[in-house]
Amino acid sequence: MATRTDALTRREQILKEAARLFAERGFHGVGVDEIGAAVGISGPGLYRHFPGKDAMLAELLVGISGQLLNGARRRVQESDGGGPEALLDSLIEGHIDFALDDRPLITLHDRELDRLRDSDRKLVRQLQRQYVELWVEVVREVYPDLTEPTARSAVHSVFGLLNSTPHLGRAGVLPGRGATAELLHRMARGAFGSAAGV
Amino acid sequence: MATRTDALTRREQILKEAARLFAERGFHGVGVDEIGAAVGISGPGLYRHFPGKDAMLAELLVGISGQLLNGARRRVQESDGGGPEALLDSLIEGHIDFALDDRPLITLHDRELDRLRDSDRKLVRQLQRQYVELWVEVVREVYPDLTEPTARSAVHSVFGLLNSTPHLGRAGVLPGRGATAELLHRMARGAFGSAAGV
DNA sequence: CAGGGAGGTTAGCGGTCGTTAACCTGGAGG
DNA sequence: CCTCCAGGTTAACGACCGCTAACCTCCCTG
Numbered sequence: 001m002a003t004r005t006d007a008l009t010r011r012e013q014i015l016k017e018a019a020r021l022f023a024e025r026g027f028h029g030v031g032v033d034e035i036g037a038a039v040g041i042s043g044p045g046l047y048r049h050f051p052g053k054d055a056m057l058a059e060l061l062v063g064i065s066g067q068l069l070n071g072a073r074r075r076v077q078e079s080d081g082g083g084p085e086a087l088l089d090s091l092i093e094g095h096i097d098f099a100l101d102d103r104p105l106i107t108l109h110d111r112e113l114d115r116l117r118d119s120d121r122k123l124v125r126q127l128q129r130q131y132v133e134l135w136v137e138v139v140r141e142v143y144p145d146l147t148e149p150t151a152r153s154a155v156h157s158v159f160g161l162l163n164s165t166p167h168l169g170r171a172g173v174l175p176g177r178g179a180t181a182e183l184l185h186r187m188a189r190g191a192f193g194s195a196a197g198v
Numbered sequence: 199m200a201t202r203t204d205a206l207t208r209r210e211q212i213l214k215e216a217a218r219l220f221a222e223r224g225f226h227g228v229g230v231d232e233i234g235a236a237v238g239i240s241g242p243g244l245y246r247h248f249p250g251k252d253a254m255l256a257e258l259l260v261g262i263s264g265q266l267l268n269g270a271r272r273r274v275q276e277s278d279g280g281g282p283e284a285l286l287d288s289l290i291e292g293h294i295d296f297a298l299d300d301r302p303l304i305t306l307h308d309r310e311l312d313r314l315r316d317s318d319r320k321l322v323r324q325l326q327r328q329y330v331e332l333w334v335e336v337v338r339e340v341y342p343d344l345t346e347p348t349a350r351s352a353v354h355s356v357f358g359l360l361n362s363t364p365h366l367g368r369a370g371v372l373p374g375r376g377a378t379a380e381l382l383h384r385m386a387r388g389a390f391g392s393a394a395g396v
Numbered sequence: 397c398a399g400g401g402a403g404g405t406t407a408g409c410g411g412t413c414g415t416t417a418a419c420c421t422g423g424a425g426g
Numbered sequence: 427c428c429t430c431c432a433g434g435t436t437a438a439c440g441a442c443c444g445c446t447a448a449c450c451t452c453c454c455t456g
Contacts, residue, residue, distance in 0.1 A: 010433085025312060028226030031413060041434065044415070048433050053414065110365065111309060114223060149373060150381060153366050157385055160362025164355045167308065175347060183348060187355055187389040190396075194388020195381060208403085229443060239404065242445070246403050251444065 011049050013039045015063075018056045023104035023166075027057055027112045057112060058120040064105045065127035068098060072134050084141035091135060092162070092188050096181050099165045106163050132156070143196035154195040158188050209247050211237045213261075216254045221302035221364075225255055225310045255310060256318040262303045263325035266296060270332050282339035289333060290360070290386050294379050297363045304361050330354070341394035352393040356386050 008016065017038035021030040032053055033043045050056050071094050079087040099106050113124060135155045140146055146154065162184055175183070206214065215236035219228040230251055231241045248254050269292050277285040297304050311322060333353045338344055344352065360382055373381070 026224055026226060026310075028224055029313070032415085033413085042436090044436090045434055047415075112224075115227070153373070153378065153381060154385065156365045157359045157362045157382060160365065161355045161359040161389060164358025167354045167358065168351050175351070180351065183351060183393060184355060186392040187352065190388040190390075190392025191359060191385040192388075194384040194391070198388075230445085231443085240406090242406085243404055245445070 010039070014046060014049055015056065015060060019060050019104045019108060022057065022060070022112060023107040027115045054115070054117065057108075058116055060105065060108060061113060061116060061124050062120065062127070064102075064109050065124050065131070068095070069127050069131045069134070071098070072131055076134065076138075084138055088138050088142050088192075089185070089189075091138060092158075092185055093181075095159070095162050096184050099162050099184075100177060100181060103166045107166050110163070139192060143192060143198075145196050150195065154192060157195075158191055161188060161191060208237070212244060212247055213254060213258060217258050217302045217306060220255065220258070220310060221305040225313045252313070252315065255306075256314055258303065258306060259311060259314060259322050260318065260325070262300075262307050263322050263329070266293070267325050267329045267332070269296070270329055274332065274336075282336055286336050286340050286390075287383070287387075289336060290356075290383050291379075293357070293360050294382050297360050297382075298375060298379060301364045305364050308361070337390060341390060341396075343394050348393065352390060355393075356389055359386060359389060 014035065018030075018035050021034060021038065024030075032046055035053075035056070036042045036044075036046050046053075046056075050059075072091055075090045075094055076087065079090060082090075113121060116124065132152065132155055136148065136151045139151050139155060140148065143151070165180075165184075168180065212233065216228075216233050219233060219236060222228075230244055233251075233254075234240045234242075234244050244251075244254075248257075270289055273288045273292055274285065277288060280288075311319060314322065330350065330353055334346065334349045337349050337353060338346065341349070363378070363382075366378065
């Protein structure tokens with residue numbers, strides 16, 4: 001998942017620090033000078049890499065949505081034989097990995113969407129919708145009693161549950177990463193099960 | 199829950215509209231002129247009611263946290279006899295009512311906390327912590343196998359689930375309010391149950 | 397009926413922020 | 427060795443925004 005070598009491109013450095021700062025203080029709460037300072041250059045030097053501040057946010061949000069969707073599609077394709085239960089577990093696992101490893105991005109994901117230009121926002125929304133629909137299909141295979149609207153609501157709610165990781169202790173004080181992942185996984189399955197008749 | 203009559207005070211109007219705007223575009227993304235326009239006065243007229251823009255956000259966030267905590271405490275006191283299961287159901291119900299009826303406030307609640315002055319932020323955090331601890335105690339009575347850190351993580355996660363309502367269809371297209379509340383309630387209970395051994 | 401405060405108004409100041417302009421510099425390539 | 431460009435720098439502009447100042451006008455009260 002890294003670029004080519006282990007070192008980050010200046011461009012990737014900028015995106016990473018911008019994501020962190022946007023998540024911490026909000027898009028409007030961070031100045032370009034701060035972003036520049038975070039990567040060791042100052043202020044307008046950023047404009048050698050991005051056409052503007054908006055473009056950084058757009059690239060981050062489109063990247064997040066695309067990454068989630070692509071990961072889910074890959075899991076669907078690699079799941080021949082395991083059955084829908086195993087596939088749902090795989091989707092949950094993938095989402096949890098993302099939520100635990102890229103907390104700032106998860107935060108941005110549903111917080112700063114409205115700051116995008118119309119075209120970018122529509123693209124992100126489309127990617128998000130496809131991701132949701134993919135989940136809805138799998139969930140309804142596992143729990144056939146769920147109607148489609150109910151399944152969709154349930155999926156959104158489980159996303160809320162899984163995306164709660166930024167609120168779990170600023171430093172991962174509580175249990176270790178593995179235990180947290182397991183807990184979230186069990187709770188997600190339990191929530192889906194209770195959404196259906198079970 | 200209204201003031202004295204049915205009509206809102208100018209001050210309450212302002213708070214309500216400010217909450218909506220802050221939730222939609224973020225604290226820094228809304229200007230005082232817009233807030234004023236939303237209540238029919240323009241710009242600096244707001245300063246007859248609040249010492250500054252920050253004060254509006256502070257009052258909103260402190261109000262939210264206090265309202266949640268007080269509601270929960272009331273439910274605890276009124277629950278003599280029902281047993282912990284009924285009490286947990288009552289807490290869940292109260293939180294769902296709040297999440298469904300005051301979506302903008304729920305959004306603000308965990309999004310703009312960092313924009314507060316230190317003292318206000320500490321107050322809000324303290325109220326939030328008390329609210330969480332109250333839940334943790336009740337949850338551990340219902341599911342004694344849960345360790346305290348696990349129960350706390352589970353509570354945060356269930357909050358994430360319940361607070362997902364802003365993402366469920368901008369207009370309540372899907373099921374009706376009652377059905378949504380029921381669904382969220384079942385999912386929350388299922389999530390707690392699966393967090394414990396069940 | 398005088399007067400005064402509550403609750404508006406508009407004009408404008410001061411600071412911040414995104415962006416552009418103009419300039420500099422080290423290192424790769426012919 | 428000259429050139430040139432990628433990737434910086436600082437200065438500065440223009441817009442916007444929070445807030446204050448100064449002023450106006452009802453309406454309530456003694």
